Amino acid sequence: MPVPDPCVVVILGASGDLTSRKLLPALYEQHAAGTLPAATRVLGVSRRPKPDEAWRDELREAVRGHVRDFDDARWATLAPRISYLAGDAARPEEWTRIAARIEELAPGAACGNVLFFLAVAPELYEPIIAGIGATSLVPRDRRVTCGDDRRAWRRIVVEKPFGVDAPSARRLNQRLASVFDEADIYRIDHYLGKESVQGLLALRFANGIFEPLWSERFVDHVQITAAESLGVEDRVAFYDQTGAVRDMIQSHLLQVLAFVAMEPPSVFAADRIRAERRNILESIEPPDAADLPRAAALGQYGPGGDRPGYAETPGVAPGSTTETFAAMRIRFDNWRWAGTPFYLRTGKRLAAKRTEVLVQFKPPPTNLFRRLGREVAGRMVGADRLLIEIAPASEVRLRFLGRAPGSTFSLRELEMDADFGGRGGGAEPEAYGPLLLDAMRGDQSLFKDREEVEAAWSAVEPLIGPASEVLRRGIRDNYPPGGWGPAASEAILARDGRRWSSGPSSSPSV
Template sequence: MSTTITPAGVTLGAATTNERVPEPCIVVIFGASGDLTKRKLLPALFHLEQSGLLPQDFSVVGVARRDLSATFGPDMKEGIIAGGGVEESDPKLAPFMEKVQYFATNFDDDEGFEKLKSYLAELDEKFQTKGNRLFYLAVAPEFFADIIARLGKHGMAHPAEGSNSWVRVIIEKPFGTDLESARKLNDDVNAVLSEDQIFRIDHYLGKETVQNILVFRFGNGIFEPVWNRNFIDHVEITAAESIGIEGRGPFYEKAGALRDVLQNHVMEVLSFVAMEPPDSFEAEAVRTEKLKVWRAIEGIPVEKTSRGQYGPGTVGGKEVAGYRQEERVNPESQTETFAAVSLEIENWRWAGVPFYIRAGKRLAKRVTEVTIVFKQPPLHLFKGNGSNGNVEPNILSMRIQPDEGIALRFGAKVPGPTTNVAQVNMDFSYSDSFGKSTANGYERLLLDAMLGDATLFAHRDGVEATWALFTPILEAWAQQKMDFPNYDAGSWGPQESCDLLEKEGRAWGKL
């Protein structure tokens, strides 16, 4: 049983914005031959162009090692049309593509970087971009420090002396593989760039539904008063994927579910759920409150963790292979494709409230969701009325993907001459209320980076704080050989993850 909520005063499908347009600039994408540029970055930039949020004086330069000068433009146009939901007849598409350039160089080639510097200066003249640069490192992590070092060596890491221009760098995850490597990478990057130039990107923070957690909490007067240990029993955060590793065997063998998802995506979401109200929505204020959350988490004992690896199973009615049978995966791999952790935040708001977080591949369905389970009332007046003696708790579900929205589950009287209680949902759907969107989440993050707004980007302190929590778990797991696989593809993970909750009298909620 459900009720749909439509926002008052909103015209469905209408686009409204009060964001300012960035200054003229060149976006330089290293690793532009990769899938990310075609499927996400160029479509996102064109969506900004469609919305009138790009400067008129603007250019994009793709940089990669292969000579793709003849095919790069058409290939990116195809990506914008196919991945961005754009009509080829869109009148803004052709003028936008005229601003898309390509430059080939190896990432360890000093001569190539010197030529790139001259090429960007030529584009400054052509497109009147005033020396402003946004470098995007869409490359493998081993290239991060080398590329930034060469930008510094060849005078591209900082604006010209005496100018009013700016230089910023977006760095893709993974940002380190443990605490030591993250600190080393931070030191290498900060040796060239100041912290306010660095934008460590997590695409989850580009999702409207993640940003809406803050609006939901701090923009409405009815939720924040009950957002604490007095009213909330526990919190669950699930990031489940039904797909496998999609041919990324070598990468995933080094990563695993904890490094790939829990340490970054899920901890970012957790911080939005748990943080105190910031003084403002400025970057420093938000980052400070997030950092307080992570630092308030006590060390997580390995007994409060669970890991798994999928075996063969059925997903969507189709038989699929186990992880160890995937292409370029060690047939005796100890890499986890599922990870779950029980943790507590030791502060006045959350003391005694467990947070259960999990992420995995080849699970029953694709869903990312935050579940807030409220405490039961002190006295069940209607116990036994249509519920067989079991009174269900009130649940607030914030669906981040794929069916974006918010649902509040509560008990209501079933019509009739007797007092029977049934659970009903009050449901808000993004698509029903605001219409379908072709945005992929990178639009907001690219725009913010061009504007110099780091609110939705990671600071080095936050990166190191989350690695400090998870590195001991990784080290403990490395010493314990597991009998993998221990869950079937198409299930909800290993029994051990259920045991984390069951030994505390709880269970994972239905998604």
């Protein structure tokens, strides 16, 4: 694997939550692990004025609170490489000053490589991209040399949400393309930086045993759940404009789905992996308006304990129909999965915090045990399944049937499990760290390409566009906290003769 190039990481939105809770802890972890190139510099830009030293102090405390093994001496070797510039990055005239500061940091230290990271509100992406484009940092021919004929790069990492629908994503793609080559655009989804999500690729493609079963022929259906036990907490302003479909399904859940459902790439290379992810997302057949109430459900959590429901949370617009829960059935129009539904659900204030994928296999073609009575025969319904827990545990469990001990023949459930993450249940490093290093080495495997992000928006369009009104009627308080979402979510599967796996121990029927 290529070594990451040193560069100046320019964080636009330096005094925000993402920077202090994720980006700097991630950079610190990579620095502590010795994987961050020594010549890397970090420049934070946001509007409020503060001296370098004040920002470093803030970051030190934030990093201390968010990494497992904080070491003051280690931090002291990273801190001098971090500096701050107060500026309004959305105003083109400020960019002369910002560019000059970047150039001060870039030569020698990093051969002029610059990694911009958009850690600001999405409405600022376009003016900031225009500001960068107006500077000499990105020459018209997009060629930057280091003085010794080596080329330096300018790359940009764009956070989610990438647009709010397919047309806005298309427009943002065009703006980016007017300044950067596609090879320099890194549309980030930190779910793809999670080792356990990448573990799906190893599970599927490093083994011969799963792939022959991985199709409509043997898989009855797939469930993907990303449940949170917390409510919207302090993200109300953002969340009320966004909702669960845009925040979770369009991005994280569809990425997990892509890894579960995609075809094997011909080789483990960025362009092939991205092409397969894009292909599978493009083969999703979104539910039409008539089918929508049977194929999808939206919900808002109600009050519970001493906590208000979503609708009464301070900051939520009166009469808001923003969903805190979403479930949908996905059908593919492709050879491998035609006829096998994938069910996705995500929500806040649910019974547990858990992200998992459940692959439910079909029962054997005939029930050999049908004469042994209903109970024995009945056990064969929905018995075989593979549960891949992504968070908080990182485990894979294969459940199947075996003979129950005793003088009469009966069946019982058996389970084989494995530490999927390989960290003995311990926490993974912050997912942004490996992704930032990938961007520094020019590896786009775990970043979305332009068509992929547009395909993901098209797949969820019925749940965010005008057709979704039918799902939003009566949404207020339509599920109690601590459960698994509204009744309409259960009904999606019940109509197909199935049920959600609410937890590892429950058995979905087929």
